[in-house]
Amino acid sequence: MGLTASNEDYLRAIWKLEEWQDHPATSGELARALGLSPSTVSEGVSRLVSRGLVRHAPYGAISLTDEGRKQAARMVRIHRVLETGLVQLFGYSWDEVNAEAEQLEHAVSDLFIERLDAALGHPQRDPHGDIIPLPSGEIPDAVAAPDEQIPLCDLAVGEGGRVERVSDTDSDVLVYLDELGVVPGTRLRVTGVRRGVGIVRVTVSDREFDVALNAAQVVLVAVDRDAAH
Missing domain, CATH: 2.30.30.90 (Ferrous iron transport protein A (FeoA))
Structure with missing residues (x-):
């Protein structure tokens, strides 16, 4: 069974939290990132645990499994390629693209994203400077070891x-x-x-x-x- 839009939102949010902090995500941080109640997030995380996509220590940290990281990287890539396209091709400002990409990311195909990525010249970062994962889920070598x-x-x-x-x-x-x-x-x-x-x-x-x-x-x-x- 495929992932729901909610599943994908959770995975991308966990990835993003890990990018911006030096410790694993917590339920509270994930709830704030998603704008949801702690109880709702707890249920959502439990569903991801049951599918083998995340690990969750009781009352502790939330982390992605290898499969979860693969799926999260896919969603992060889709979101950031969309953001880049909205800015470069459609004249959106960088403060507008996050919400717009969130509306589009669950509806577009992987083929569309690859065509858009090619049209943009395969950018390595989105308009906010965040790294765009490769189709494989890996981080481009040129940006894999950023400066301090x-x-x-x-x-x-x-x-x-x-x-x-x-x-x-x-x-x-x-x-x-x-x-x-x-x-x-x-x-x-x-x-x-x-x-x-x-x-x-x-x-x-x-x-x-x-x-x-x-x-x-x-x-x-x-x-x-x-x-x-």
Whole structure:
């Protein structure tokens, strides 16, 4: 029996949580990511466990099995190729594509995704800088070992580097960062931190401006130690 749309949503959410944190997902984190109640998520995870797609320690961590990771990678690939196509071919902004791709991802075929991927030139990252898995589920060699990536809010004064990834969780934050020009590929340097008022001051080219701390938390920077000098 094939996977339901709900199954696919759970698997992609678990994958994404694992990407953005240094510990396995928990039921609470998964519930917040999916916007569902803990009891609903508990039932959904149990169904995935019964199908051999995830492991769930009692009251503990949730992790993907090998088969679960394969299925999750497929959904992540579909979602991120769709996001990239929506931006590059249809003029969507990066804050619009997550919700739109979520509506489309369960309806398109693998053939459509492969044709779209080819039309886009086989991109390795989506508009937010997240890695697009290969059709095999593997991560492209060129991006398999990323540079050290640190949240912008954790950079010390004088440190800088290249923006690699930005979380797509909050569309309002994406709009805000886009207006500031803090997007994947941007090179910046931290010139001041005022945690008491919740801002990080950065320089981009010849511009200096403040970034709200809550936004700086979701911007990952590949640190270039030479940029501090």
